[in-house]
Amino acid sequence: MTTTPETLKPLLWEPKNLVRAIEAAGVTLWSWNVSTDAFAMDDHSYELWGVPKGKDVTFEDLSAHIHPADRDRVRAAFTATRSIIGAYEIDFRIMIGDELKWISARGQGDDVGMIKGIMFGIFIDVTGRKQAEEGRELLAGEMSHRVKNLLAIASGLTAITSRSTTTVEDMARELTLRLTALGRAHDLVRPVPGQTEAPSALLGDLLTVLLAPYDDLGAFSGRIRVSVPRMSVGEGATTVVALIVHELATNSLKYGALSVDTGTLDVSCSAQNEAVTIVWTENGGPKVVHPQSKSGYGSKLVERSVTGHLRGSIDYNWAQDGLVVTLVVDPERLAS
Known part of the structure; x- marks a missing residue:
């Protein structure tokens, strides 16, 4: 038929x-x-x-x-x-x-x-749709937080530059250099497609690039010191480390050691087979006050990055003479 x-x-x-x-x-x-x-x-x-x-x-x-x-x-x-x-x-x-x-x-x-x-x-x-919606909301929240941070950083860098320069021309030149360095550092925060397992940076170089915009170029130069052993950071972990450092540096610029002329920041690191320990130590800043309110979005973002991707932990010591932040991370995850 x-x-x-x-x-x-x-x-x-x-x-x-x-x-x-x-x-x-x-x-x-x-x-x-x-x-x-x-x-x-x-x-x-x-x-x-x-x-x-x-x-x-x-x-x-x-x-x-x-x-x-x-x-x-x-x-x-x-x-x-x-x-x-x-x-x-x-x-x-x-x-x-x-x-x-x-x-x-x-x-x-x-x-x-x-x-x-x-x-x-x-x-x-509708599980797939809901997960996609939650992902978009999370991304929107992170982008909003980062934009606010960048505006705060730009304001703080302007204040730092004004303290170390005497003429408008010098201030314009040094502020441009800082903002350019900030742009290079911010590029490290962007997700990179096609990530590989090969290491993409040395930890010391990465931290130096990320913190360069916050160090004074004039009379107060050299108040940020980075001392870490030679170790590689994988391409995926680079984005996470950059996000964490930006958040800590922004908070220091607003409230901590980097908000005043006399403040200093030391970033050190020790590595063992079981863990890599990174210590962020601030000194010479305003008197430290333990926050009474719950962690803000930025703190939650940092904690999620450390415990999630890096499979580690983060501890805050609110000592009166300066904040000390200790990150303990999985060396394999740091290299991935």
């Missing part, structure tokens, strides 16, 4: 084939008896929720899988769906063992389509 558009038309409209389109889209189906609280789901819904197939479930059974932070909100939202005019959509998290998923539940409110007290709707796994 010859296949023609007319002979394919019944196949095109066959209900079981339309269901295949639902499956291809990752849509799972449910119905809910609002009086008895009983839920009926298709096989894919059972898989999505991590519930054994064929088991009788209720809304309360499913609620046990909902993330505790979302549970009350979802219960209230489902209870309110009958009074909602039009379509509704509820996004929430569920826990399957240690795995977290985002689910979107969708249906019609105001009892539209309800049959003998039974409502109908769909579940969709």
Whole structure:
């Protein structure tokens, strides 16, 4: 028999084939008896929720899988769906063992389509979309923080330059040099595509480049000292180290040793097989006051960078004569 558009038309409209389109889209189906609280789901819904197939479930059974932070909100939202005019959509998290998923539940409110007290709707796994949204929010937050830091750094560098110059021409020249050095250092913070496993810099050279914009070029030159053994920093770790140093230097420029003429900064390092220890020591600055408020965005960014990529730890010693920051990192991660 010859296949023609007319002979394919019944196949095109066959209900079981339309269901295949639902499956291809990752849509799972449910119905809910609002009086008895009983839920009926298709096989894919059972898989999505991590519930054994064929088991009788209720809304309360499913609620046990909902993330505790979302549970009350979802219960209230489902209870309110009958009074909602039009379509509704509820996004929430569920826990399957240690795995977290985002689910979107969708249906019609105001009892539209309800049959003998039974409502109908769909579940969709939206984990990928939510993770992408969180990634974009995190990136936007980091970019905003970095821009604010750069403005603060530019202001601080202008103040430093004004202390070490006597003429407008000298100040313009030295400030230009500082901002140029800042641009070179800031390039190290940008993510680099196609990262390799080969080392891309020596730690001492990297720290010197990063801290050069903050050192005085005139009467107070040489107040930043870097003393580290010869060791390589991988291309991936270079970005992380640059971010950490920029954050610490910015804070020092605002509140610490680099904010005054008499302040000094020493960065030293010791390396053993198990760990690389980098010590950031400030002296001669304003009296150090332990912050009373919770860590700001920048501090959280530094901590996440150290504990995450470098698999290490960071410790702050708020000594009155100067802040001491100790970073202990995994040497393998530093070289990657």
